[in-house]
Amino acid sequence: MSAIDATSRMQDEPPRSRQRAETPPAHYWRRWTGDAAPEDAELPGAGEPVEMTPSPPTPNAVSTPPNPVANDAGTPPPPADPESPYRVMIVEDDRGQALFAQSVLHGAGMQAEVQMQSDGVLDAIRRFHPDLVLMDLHMPGKDGMSLTMLIRQQPEYLHLPIVFLTGDPDPERQFEVLESGADDFLNKPIRPRHLIAAVSNRILRARQRQQALPRATLNTETGLPTRTFVLQQLTDNLQRSAGGGLFFVEVSSALSLRERYGYAVFEHLMNQAGRQLAAAASPHPVARLNDNSFLMLADAVDEGTLAALAQQLRDGLTAHDFQARANEPLKLRGSVGYTALSLGFADAGSALEATERAVLQARLKAESLAAYEPAQVDEDAPSISLEDGQFELAYQPIVAVAGSDQAQYQVLLRMRQPDGSLLPASQVIPAAESAGGIAQIDHWVLEHALYVLAERQTEGPSLRLFVSQSPRSLARESHAQWLLDALRARGIEGTSLVIDLRLADALIHTVTLRQFCQQLMPAGVQFCLSQFEPGTEADALLTQLPLGFVRVSSKYASAHADPALRDQLRGVIDAAHRQGLQVIGQQIEDPQAAAAMWMGGVDFIQGNLVQAVGSELGFDFHNAVL
Numbered sequence: 001m002s003a004i005d006a007t008s009r010m011q012d013e014p015p016r017s018r019q020r021a022e023t024p025p026a027h028y029w030r031r032w033t034g035d036a037a038p039e040d041a042e043l044p045g046a047g048e049p050v051e052m053t054p055s056p057p058t059p060n061a062v063s064t065p066p067n068p069v070a071n072d073a074g075t076p077p078p079p080a081d082p083e084s085p086y087r088v089m090i091v092e093d094d095r096g097q098a099l100f101a102q103s104v105l106h107g108a109g110m111q112a113e114v115q116m117q118s119d120g121v122l123d124a125i126r127r128f129h130p131d132l133v134l135m136d137l138h139m140p141g142k143d144g145m146s147l148t149m150l151i152r153q154q155p156e157y158l159h160l161p162i163v164f165l166t167g168d169p170d171p172e173r174q175f176e177v178l179e180s181g182a183d184d185f186l187n188k189p190i191r192p193r194h195l196i197a198a199v200s201n202r203i204l205r206a207r208q209r210q211q212a213l214p215r216a217t218l219n220t221e222t223g224l225p226t227r228t229f230v231l232q233q234l235t236d237n238l239q240r241s242a243g244g245g246l247f248f249v250e251v252s253s254a255l256s257l258r259e260r261y262g263y264a265v266f267e268h269l270m271n272q273a274g275r276q277l278a279a280a281a282s283p284h285p286v287a288r289l290n291d292n293s294f295l296m297l298a299d300a301v302d303e304g305t306l307a308a309l310a311q312q313l314r315d316g317l318t319a320h321d322f323q324a325r326a327n328e329p330l331k332l333r334g335s336v337g338y339t340a341l342s343l344g345f346a347d348a349g350s351a352l353e354a355t356e357r358a359v360l361q362a363r364l365k366a367e368s369l370a371a372y373e374p375a376q377v378d379e380d381a382p383s384i385s386l387e388d389g390q391f392e393l394a395y396q397p398i399v400a401v402a403g404s405d406q407a408q409y410q411v412l413l414r415m416r417q418p419d420g421s422l423l424p425a426s427q428v429i430p431a432a433e434s435a436g437g438i439a440q441i442d443h444w445v446l447e448h449a450l451y452v453l454a455e456r457q458t459e460g461p462s463l464r465l466f467v468s469q470s471p472r473s474l475a476r477e478s479h480a481q482w483l484l485d486a487l488r489a490r491g492i493e494g495t496s497l498v499i500d501l502r503l504a505d506a507l508i509h510t511v512t513l514r515q516f517c518q519q520l521m522p523a524g525v526q527f528c529l530s531q532f533e534p535g536t537e538a539d540a541l542l543t544q545l546p547l548g549f550v551r552v553s554s555k556y557a558s559a560h561a562d563p564a565l566r567d568q569l570r571g572v573i574d575a576a577h578r579q580g581l582q583v584i585g586q587q588i589e590d591p592q593a594a595a596a597m598w599m600g601g602v603d604f605i606q607g608n609l610v611q612a613v614g615s616e617l618g619f620d621f622h623n624a625v626l
Contacts, residue, residue, distance in 0.1 A: 085109055085110055085111050086105075086109075086110040086111070086131050086132070086199070086200065086203045087110070087111045087112075087113075087128065087129065087130045087131045087132075088105050088110055088111070088112045088113075088130055088131065088132050088133075088134055088199060088203075089112075089113055089115060089121075089124060089125060089128055089130035089132070089133045089134065090102055090105075090112055090113065090114045090115065090134045091115050091118075091121055091133060091134065091135045091136060091139070091144070091147065092114065092115075092116065092134075092135075092136040092139075092165075093116050093117070093136060093139040093140060094136070095116070097136070097188075098114045098116065099114070101134060101165065101195065102114055104192040104195055104196065105195075105196070105199065107192075108196045108200070110199070110200075113128050113130070117140075117141070118139055118140070118141040118142045118147055119141060119522070120522075121147055121150075121151070122150065122151065122154070122522075123522055125151070125157065125160070130160070131161070131203040131206060131207065132160070132161040132162070132163060132199055132202055132203050132206070133151070133160060133161070133162045133163070134163055134165055134199065135147065135148065135162055135163065135164050135165070135182070136164075136165060136166060137164055137166035137168050137173070137177065138166070138168065144164060144166070144177070144182075145176065145177060145180040145182075146180075148162050148177075148180045148181045148182050149180050149181055149263050151181070152180075152181040152263065152267070153291070158267075159206070160206075161183045161184075161202045161203065161206050162181065162182045162183055163182065163183055163184040163185075163186060163198065163199065163202060164177050164182050164184070164185045164186065165186045165187075165188060165190065165195070166185075166186075166187070166188060167187065167188035167189075178264070179262055179263070179264045179265075180262075180263060180264065181263055181264055181267070183202060184198060184202060186198055217229045224274050224275075224278055224285075224286055224287055224288060225285040225286070225287045226287060227287045227288065227289055227295065229285070229287065230285050230286075230287040230295055230297055231287075231295075231348050231352075233285065233297055233299065234246060234297055234348045234351060234352075235347065235348045237297065237299050237300070237341060238341065238345055238347065238348065238351065241342075242299055242300040242341070243300055243301075243303060243340070243341055243342045244297070244298045244299045244300045244301045244303070244340075244341050245297075245298045245301065245303060245306040245309065245338050245339065245340055245341060246295070246296070246297055246298075246338065246339055246341060246351050246352070246354075246355050247281075247295070247296040247297075247298065247306075247309065247310060247313060247336060247337070247338040247355065248289070248293065248294075248295060248336070248337045248338070248352070248355035248356060248358065248359045249277060249286075249293065249294040249295075249296065249313055249314075249317070249334055249335075249336050249359075250292060250293045250334060250335045250336075250337075250359050250362075250363075251270065251273055251292040251293070251294075251317070251332055251333070251334050252332070252333040252334055252335065252363075253333070254266075254291055254292035255540055255543065255544075257269065261324050261325070265324055265325065268324075269322055269324060269330070269332070270288065270291070270292065272322050272323070273294070273317060273322070273332055273334075274286065274288050274294060276316050276317055276320045277294050277296070277313060277316060277317060279316060280312050280313050280315070280316025280317070281296045281298075281309075281312075281313060281316070284296055284297060284298045284299070284301075284309075285297055289511060290510075290511045290514075293359075293511065295352070295355075296313060303340045303342060306338055306340060306371070307338075307369070307371065309338070310336045310338045310369050310371075311336075311367075311369060313334075313336050314334055314335075314336050314367075314368055314369060317332055317333075317334045318331065318332065318333055318334065320332075333368070334368065335359050335362035335363045335368040335369075335370075336359065336362055336368065336369050336370075337355045337356065337357070337358025337359030337360070337361065337362045337369075337370050337371075337372065338355060338358060338369075338370075338371055338372065339351060339354040339355050339358060339371065339372035340371075340372075343372075343374060349472075349475050349476075349512075353471075353472075353475070353508070353509065353512075354372040355372060356508050356509060356510075356511070356512075357372055357508050358370045358371060358372040360507055360508050363537065390415065390416045391413065391414070391415050391416075391428075391441070391444060391445075392413075392414045392415070392416055392422075392615070393411055393412070393413065393414070393445065393448055393449070393615075394411075394412040394413075394414055394613045394614060394615055395409040395410070395411060395412065395613070395614060395615070395616070395617055396409060396410050396412060396606050396607075396610075396611065396612070396613045396614075397409050397606060397610055397611050397619040397621070397624075398410060398466065398584060398604045398605075398606045399604060399605055399606065399610050399619075399621065399624045400603065400604055400621075401597070401598050401602060401603065401604065401605060402603075403624070404621065405621055405622050406462065406464060406621065407462065407463050407464065407617070407619070407621050408463070408464035408465070408466065408498075408604075408621075409463075409464075409465055409466070409617060409619075410465075410466040410500075410606060411445065411449050411465050411466060411467045411468070412424075412425060412613055413425040413428060413429070413441070413445055413468075414428070415428045425468070428441075429441075429470065438470045438472050438473060439470075439472060439473045439476060439479070442469050442470055442473035442479075443473070443479070443482075445467060445468075445469075446467060446469070446483060446486075447486075449465050449467050449497070450486055450487070450490060450492060450497075452465065452617070453465060453490075453492050453496050453497065454490045454491070454492055456617070457491070457492060457493070457496070462493075462496060463496060463617070464495070464496050464497070464498060465496065465497060465498065466498045466500050466528055466549075467497065467498070467499060467500060468499075468500040468502070468530070469499055469500070469501075470505070471501075471505045471508070471509040471512055471513060474499075474509075474512060474513060474516040475509070475512045475516070479516075480516055480519040480520060481519075483520065483525075484519070484520065484523055487523055487525075488523075493524060494520075494523040494524025494525045494526075495524045495525075495526060497525050497526070498525075498526045498527065498528050498548065498549060499520070499525060499526075499527050499528070500527075500528050500530045500551070501513055501527055501528065501529055501530065501545070502530050502531055503529060503530065503531045503532050503533065503538060503541075503553075504531070506529060506541055506545065507537055507538065507541070510541070510544060510545070513545060514544065514545060514546075517545060517546045518546070521546055526547075526548035526549065527545065527546060527547050527548060527549070528547065528548065528549035528550065528551055528584070529541060529542070529545065529547050529549070529550050529551070530551040531551065531552075531553050531554070532550050532551060532552050532553060532572065533552075533553045533555075533572075534568065534571065534572050534575070539575065542575065542576065542579045542581065543579065547579075547581055548581065548582065549581060549582050549583070549584060550572075550576045550581050550582070550583050550584070551583075551584040551585075551586055552569065552572055552573075552583060552584070552585055552586070552602075554586055554587040556568075556569045556572075556585065556597075557585070557586070557587045557588055557589065557593050557607070558593070559593075559596045559597075559600070560592045560593055560595065560596035561592075566596060566600065569596075569597075569600045570600045570601065573600050573601045573602060574601070577601065582603040582604065583601070583602045583603050583604070584602070584603070584604040584605070584606060585597040585600075585602040585604070585605045585606070585607075586605075586606050586607060587606075587607045587608075588605045588606065588607030588608075588609045588610065589607055589608050589609055590609060591609065593607075593609070594609055610624065
């Protein structure tokens with residue numbers, strides 16, 4: 001059927017009390033980029049960074065040269081020349097206050113740039129490479145403390161000086177500001193001489209620390225090697241076929257630790273954990289990979305010792321008493337996944353992926369240790385020739401149960417065999433991953449989806465497409481940049497594209513997927529976690545990834561016939577709605593399944609009851625009601 005008829009409603013249904021996430025607060029999907037305006041307060045020009053024309057510099061001011069090219073995300077900028085002018089990023093929504101600070105700093109020979117909107121702060125920092133961020137406390141969208149925590153979550157800006165300049169008279173606010181990760185707190189009104197001295201001293205000390213340590217290989221706070229350095233060493237190892245092992249250490253319960261102690265204490269705990277792991281791993285290098293994970297490379301060691309090394313790392317973490325607060329000892333638990341490097345990994349990313357898979361298994365084991373085991377090839381499985389087949393795209397509408405004119409479809413990949421038969425993505429994707437061709441297929445799918453979006457954008461009503469991508473593709477830095485360039489070149493609104501992330505992939509590749517999402521979020525691209533089922537790790541992903549949608553597992557299509565499954569579905573929907581996410585029910589084949597989804601509070605449904613998969617985009621969303 002082409003639409004869901006009103007006659008399919010349940011008769012004598014009780015009044016609904018469950019609230020949907022049909023219309024989250026304005027710009028809520030951008031909350032991970034700093035734009036979290038309340039529902040009743042639209043940000044003017046939200047999503048567009050403000051370009052300010054600075055006031056003319058005084059005769060002693062140093063004019064700002066062209067900004068250096070920003071490094072890749074995750075790579076710290078090179079150390080500043082000690083003799084170069086100090087660079088200050090002013091984050092302030094009050095134009096007068098911003099121009100005052102900029103004029104004062106220009107007059108002292110510094111280079112100062114103003115950023116008036118919170119959603120552009122990270123991009124501005126990556127472009128401008130400031131020595132210091134001068135931050136206002138109260139701003140529309142995310143306040144200064146939230147922005148500071150967002151900046152500190154980027155490993156390359158963990159030690160970027162952040163100084164608050166605010167007129168807030170609350171004496172308790174200073175402690176909260178410093179706890180959020182700031183370095184200093186200045187009160188308005190402030191004398192120009194005081195502002196110049198405070199900023200200059202902070203930048204001078206930061207530059208001296210940069211010069212004192214080999215920044216290219218060491219983290220200046222912990223003394224651990226940088227992630228970039230260890231990954232480069234891993235690449236060299238693979239090129240030399242030197243053997244040895246790679247270890248992924250994950251500190252457990254990171255979310256609860258951060259919620260209980262706050263960001264500053266959590267960071268302190270992770271720095272302690274890093275030092276303990278480094279001592280346990282010596283002489284092998286350990287780098288902090290992400291918020292609560294570490295990477296250790298054992299170059300050219302006997303692979304028979306890898307299990308013992310993994311146990312040594314785990315015990316080095318769990319046997320130590322950490323200090324969260326004064327007189328409050330704390331035990332940390334961790335899981336260790338590892339792999340031998342003789343398995344023929346093509347690159348560092350493949351080896352890292354193997355350890356991520358292993359640590360996922362380690363979480364489930366009592367000893368919290370697991371070695372990577374390559375997937376076994378099923379010799380009885382039918383062979384698929386990717387060269388002889390022809391790829392095609394198909395579409396299935398995703399319909400709002402409360403009615404909406406928004407046209408949106410899931411994009412489905414199919415491959416037509418020489419004999420005319422069609423193979424679904426569930427068969428094509430595994431074959432492509434085994435053959436090493438998944439990146440090319442993902443690129444082709446996105447290229448065609450972008451063509452469709454560009455065409456529809458010029459012809460009429462807006463269109464939104466949900467497109468699945470493999471984590472192997474998303475791990476490639478060139479893939480994210482290509483997509484950003486393609487959206488910009490074709491004038492496609494980023495919100496018209498939703499990248500589907502499969503739950504099984506997200507559990508294994510959380511680090512990779514989070515980095516990809518952070519690159520695409522500023523362009524407006526949204527993300528959907530697909531095939532969702534509840535669980536400790538799965539539930540955590542709802543807060544760890546910047547999602548806009550959740551598509552529940554296909555098993556919930558039969559929830560109308562299973563009370564336990566129906567209760568579980570309602571729990572999933574409620575949990576997603578609490579995070580402001582919209583929920584999609586899939587594979588809906590009959591009115592009973594649709595009614596169960598509707599009663600559970602789902603926001604969208606898709607399946608043959610709505611319309612079967614097809615090659616056209618002609619579904620009538622305006623008249624589709626449940």
